[in-house]
Amino acid sequence: MKVLKFGGTSVANAKNIELVKDIVSKSTSKTAVVVSAFGGVTDLLLEAAQLASIHQKSYKDVFLKIEERHINTIKELIPVTNQSKVLSKVKTELNILETLLEGAFFIGEITPKLSDKIVSYGELLSSYIISEYFIAQGLNTAYKDSRELIKTNANYGKAAIKNFNETNSLIKNFFNSTESKITVLGGFIASSTQGDSTTLGRGGSDYTASIIAAAIDAENLEIWTDVSGMFTANPRIVKQAKAIANISYEEAMELSHFGAKVLYPPTIQPVLAKGISIAIKNTFNPESQGTIITKNLDKNGRTVRGISHIENISLLSLEGSGMVGIPGISKRFFEVLSVAQISIVLITQASSEHSICVGISADDVTTAEAAINSEFEYEISLRKIKPVLVENDLAIIALVGDHMKNHQGLSGKMFSTLGKNNVNIRVIAQGSSERNISAVIDKCDVKKALNALHEKFFEENTKQLNLFIMGVGNVGSKLLHQIKQQKKYLKDNLKLNIRVVGISNSRTMFFDEDGISLKNWETQLASGDKADKEKFFSKVNELNYRNSIFIDNTASDVVSRTYADYLRNSISVVTCNKIACSSEYDNYSKLKYLAQKYNAPFLFETNVGAGLPIIDTLKHLIASGDKILKIQAVLSGSLNFVFNNFSSSTTFHDIVKEAQEEGYTEPDPKIDLSGIDVARKILILARESGYKLDIDEITNKPFLPKESLATTNNEDFFASLIKNEDSFQDMFNESDKKDCKLKYVAQFENGKASVGLQHIPKGHDFYNLEGSDNIVLFFTERYPNQPMIIKGAGAGADVTASGIFADIIRIGNF
Known part of the structure; x- marks a missing residue:
């Protein structure tokens, strides 16, 4: 039957x-x-x-x-x-x-x-x-x-x-x-x-x-x-959850007790005694295998069989010096809850007997608090025991599996995964059977915690990165194209699943919690809500996804001021915007501190040299114990392009205009030509070398006429270049007579930095630098005479986007 x-x-x-x-x-x-x-x-x-x-x-x-x-x-x-x-x-x-x-x-x-x-x-x-x-x-x-x-x-x-x-x-x-x-x-x-x-x-x-x-x-x-069996996690919260084909009575009991709603917890007990198997099947997909619950004879099965959770949990903590060594305190505590017919979900007690903590349903917390305080009224009046402490808005997550016992490192893997995602653990409980490891966390972190743990224990080490991109113009659109192109390769070879969840330009913003289709993102963005930087951050924070990365492709000071908010919420930041890292030193230092404190990488490789691994190489030199003695560099791809193409047969205005049209300069080319962009870059390298320096301490020798520097819009700026063409030609002729080439050089030595136009003679490492390439020479204690040289394309949307992409992949490999 x-x-x-x-x-x-x-x-x-x-x-x-x-x-x-x-x-x-x-x-x-x-x-x-x-x-x-x-x-x-x-x-x-x-x-x-x-x-x-x-x-x-x-x-x-x-x-x-x-x-x-x-x-x-x-x-x-x-x-x-x-x-x-x-x-x-x-x-x-x-x-x-x-x-x-x-x-x-x-x-x-x-x-x-x-x-x-x-x-x-x-x-x-x-x-x-x-x-x-x-x-x-x-x-x-x-x-x-x-x-x-x-x-x-x-x-x-x-x-x-x-x-x-x-x-x-x-x-x-x-x-x-x-x-x-x-x-x-x-x-x-x-x-x-x-x-x-x-x-x-x-x-x-x-x-x-x-x-x-x-x-x-x-x-x-x-x-x-209505589901095809018991799943490794709640499929409504964890999209990658999988049905469990076979599971033991004990594992099923633990999972159902800890919130797996597909099965009512007491169900297992009557059939367990008789050895009757339970099949969990889907009415709407009857051919699906579902889950069979029986005695687990598989000694080589997966260590963790499922991850479950219970929401709406409150913690009650009774503590005080008057509890230490006094018999009967625990008995009275649990007895008063029993009399009040309050079910205890989780128990933990300090070995010093100084405190007892239990997790109960939030629905029972008012009754429980009153009952406990009444029971220990005398001890509370003598201040031997404190009134019961209540913490609300919590949840319990649990790893379940018969084979977890004596398996080294499981707890460590669980807690380190939660820690990396800034999920704060309030209480930990593990039974002597070691079939269940439970932790109490904030209710708002449940989705992030479940997905992070499921990724760690069930998804063959595939890591999902959730991207929120602000700025989808020249660089941003190239980045989205590169992500689309490489998505399958990264998943197959690097075990990285990259998903773009939010995008914004200066007009509109759009979110899709299941991931934005990169085939028609322009159409989706056009149909989005009005762009708002504060609302964008609020949405990212509200979603609270694991491995979230905010990407800034703008040149906005206002956007750069939001980085601290993202980092405080364990959201990594990747940026090609140089403003934050070249802002006042205290702000730069604070961002680095927040990144470390909240385990949220703050990467800005593209701040110097677009896609070239300049900052990454510098970090490795410092980390390995080397010391920077001097840095010499051509750090502006746009300026190198301009001076490589400027001659007596061209006009300075035309070459700058071409550089702008090719996407080598900032939208405002005066930022590049004034030297401020290069000054920011050498400042960032000096800071990453361990020196405390601010932008106003950098010597900047401008080559532009004062009239050009004083302009407030591009039209006036380009007009001033035409007007001052003779001075630019004089500059070229002076260099040409010396058989030199004009290069805009940044230098850092002995704690001091400078930027300016120099005449570079033949034989110098900078002389044959072509096109929009950048070059950096690191003179260190290990490379004192023959510097370490990094050279390559230092401007352009494609290479900048690839540098941002590389930073995203670095975070994925952390």
Whole structure:
């Protein structure tokens, strides 16, 4: 004989119930079918009861919804010739339900006993209607009221079996005597020894099915729901979660206890004793394998089988010097919670006996706090014990697996993963069986924590990076193209899954929590909300994704001032915007400190030399113990392009205009030609070398006329270049007479830095520097005479984008 249980979503409407009939009709064995209330009806019944108890006549509107759901379902399922009897029975029961609600309205309260009576109508009506539908479809079916078989105590709301021998005997006798192939019963409902309706707790239909399966020694128990088995994590939160094919009773019990809602925790106990397997199946995908719960004989299975969580947890902490060495404190603490019928989810106690901490449902915290403070009122008055400390808005996450015991490093891997994502752990608990490692965290961090842990333990070391990009113009668009092009390669070869979640330009911003399609991001961005830097940050922070990276492709001072907010929230920052790192030293230092404190990398390789690994090389030199003695460099690709192409046969204006059109200069080319851009770059290199320096300490020898430097817009600036062409030609001729080339050089030595135009003779490392290339010479204690040289393209959208991309990959490999 088999037992099949169908949950609320499986019987939510006529269409779904037809699917249930198809599944049941395929059973070749004698079958007990346990059903929940129609999806959502239990909540409606509770809502109606609550409204009635506070004298809200709107309970009648809710009752009408309940009535309409059942009447319409009958009309959709049952042939017209069979409807009269069914409608008559259901309307009679609905009349009784309406009377019970009226009673609650008139007395102005809802007792637990009355609540159970009212709520029981969900399963009573659904099971009767479904049994009549099966009969109308020609299935050999009988209906049985579960209250006649399952006997409990009078703990209304979450009743317990009072005498299993009696319940088992009633179930056996019934199924031995029935000749029907299929029996439909309502789950969740039972009755006390006095005959009053009781319920087994929310989710209790699973428990009903398990009790019946154990009593009749069923072949197996099938739990049919809306997902294909138990998953490695909640698939609604962790998109990469996978169904678990086989799992042990103990593992399933731990996962269900810690929030895996696919199975009600007490369900396992009755069938475990009999060794009856449980299959978790999907009503809407019956061919899917699902999950089989049985004795776990696989000694070589995955160490961690699942990750689960419970939300809405509060911590209660009792502490004080008066607890140390005093017998009975723990007993009194737990006893007072037991008397108040408060279930403890998690316990931890300091070895010094100075404190006891428990996790409970947030719904019980007010009652628990009052009860504990009352119990220890005397000790609190003497200040030997502090009033109980309450912490709210928490959640518990748990790693579960039979093979976790004695497996070295699991706890460390779990906690280091959470730490890297700045998930603060309040409390840790691990049982001696080591089948479960639990941690209490802030509720707002649950999604990030689950995804980070799932990535670590189940995704073959594939790391997901969530990108939020501000600035999608020349550089930004190239970056998006490169990400699209390399996405598959990075996933296959570097185990990096890069997902762009948010983008913004100066006009609009757009977010897609599942990842923006890089095929048509321009269209999506155009349809986005109005751009707002504060709202952009708020959205990134609200999403709270693991491995989040903010990318700044702008030249905006305002955007650079937001970096600290991102870093404080453990969001990494990658930028080609030089303003932050060349701002006042205290701000630069603060950003570096925040990056270290909150484990959020702050990378800005493209601040100097676009895609060239200049800063990265410098960091490695410093980290390995070398010391920078001198830096000489040509750091402006735009200026190198200008002076490589400027001659007596060209005009300075035309060459600068060409550099701007080629994308070598900033949008405002005066930033490049004034030397401020190069000054920022040498400042950044000096700071990364370990020197405290500010921009106003750098000697800048401008070559532009004062008139050009004083302009406030590009039109006036270019006009001034035309006007002063003779001075630019004089500059060129002077260099040409010396058989030199003009190069704009940055230098740092003995703690001092300077930038300016120089005549570079033949034979110098800078002389043959072509196009828009950059070159840096590092003179160090290890390279005192022959410097370390880094040379290559130092300007252009493509190489800048590739430098940003390289920083993103560096973060992925941290």
